[in-house]
Amino acid sequence: MTLADLKQNFYNELQTLYSQDEIDAIFLIYLEDKFDLRYSPTQNFEFEAEANEDLIALKAGKPVQHITQKAFFYDNLFYVNEYTLIPRPETEELIEIIRNDFPKEEKLSIIDLGTGTGCIPITLSKIFTSAKVSAIDVSPEALKVAQINAKNLTTTIHFYQKDLLEELIFDEKFDVIVSNPPYIRNLEKAEMHQNVLEFEPHLALFVEDDNALIFYERIIAFAQNNLTNNGTVYCEINQYLPEETKLLFEKAFRKVEIIKDLSGNYRMLKSTEIK
Ligand SMILES: C[S@@+](CC[C@H](N)C(=O)[O-])C[C@H]1O[C@@H](n2cnc3c(N)ncnc32)[C@H](O)[C@@H]1O
Structure with missing residues (x-):
């Protein structure tokens, strides 16, 4: 899976809960604070199972900061x-x-x-x-x-x-x-x-x-x-x-x-x- 695929999964799963701008912000925070990654669409992403679990929690309304346990x-x-x-x-x-x-x-x-x-x-x-x-x-x-x-x-x-x-x-x-x-x-x-x-x-x-x-x-x-x-x-x-x-x-x-x-x-x- 690429980071672009992961981003699409975020849109698909979270669109009923958040606006597109909010999903963009959540996605970038998630990548950076959990995996220390910056967004590059073609980059391979190897933590698919973990991300799927986190998406279930995000879809249930859990704030991304509670998943990463970090806030700036x-x-x-x-x-x-x-x-x-x-x-x-x-x-x-x-x-x-x-x-x-x-x-x-x-x-x-x-x-x-x-x-x-x-x-x-x-x-x-x-x-x-x-x-x-x-x-x-x-x-x-x-x-x-x-x-x-x-x-x-x-x-x-x-x-x-x-x-x-x-x-x-x-x-x-x-x-x-x-x-x-x-x-x-x-x-x-x-x-x-x-x-x-x-x-x-x-x-x-x-x-x-x-x-x-x-x-x-x-x-x-x-x-x-x-x-x-x-x-x-x-x-x-x-x-x-x-x-x-x-x-x-x-x-x-x-x-x-x-x-x-x-x-x-x-x-x-x-x-x-x-x-
Ligand atoms: C709005 S939060 C602010 C937290 C932090 N100062 C901030 O700005 O992010 C209010 C804080 O007051 C604490 N609090 C609630 N009732 C309290 C009480 N009776 N005495 C002392 N602290 C209390 C809560 O545990 C919480 O941490």
Whole structure:
């Protein structure tokens, strides 16, 4: 079988689930991240049986990153599994905002709340090489993944298993509190892709419809005790609730800014000057 034959199999099997552009992207990720191959139509492909099995899983909606167990985030390769959210491009934009706010050599103390694969603290630790970086998650399985990533990417992150919905006690103050918490309401499930709904951890994604901002309330409470005087909170937010989230932060902070992502949706929030 050639790589062109394999690509055709991908189109045949996945066309009911994905657009052609999506299949092209999945195919290239699959080749590169699983077999370290670039696409060359006439090249012989010898792993037909394995690819057939993977196609069955892809057809069932499994994300390609769960098959390769790899995801790129901000130029680094992260190990991912079913317990962790696959890092998203919007979260790279959040990193970019933080990157532009401080000199690289700044001795920041940073904490990430709800770390998943550890993509945020690990990336920030690579940018701000003098920073002390901590991270929490409630999920022990996610923390195992984050620890593997920190080791693979040669960073030192202080990980803690803690529940953000309970009182979070740290006898330390942070210059940067960052979080991409669960924020999707159940009512938004209808517009989500099957592969996210069935294969990504619901713990990482969903909140109750009538309590959608609960994690932001907890992040604010944590900031009230643990943000330095000049510190900043950075969050990813629900694009359908930017004003509501801003109003919530304005109860506790003098300066609150909501920021659009590259698709033009309000997806990030930055707040400073606690009242
Ligand atoms: C939207 S994911 C973000 C993961 C990662 N930071 C990223 O941007 O890809 C939210 C994370 O919050 C964690 N989480 C959910 N409930 C939590 C809680 N009560 N306390 C702490 N972490 C929680 C989940 O396990 C998940 O890793």
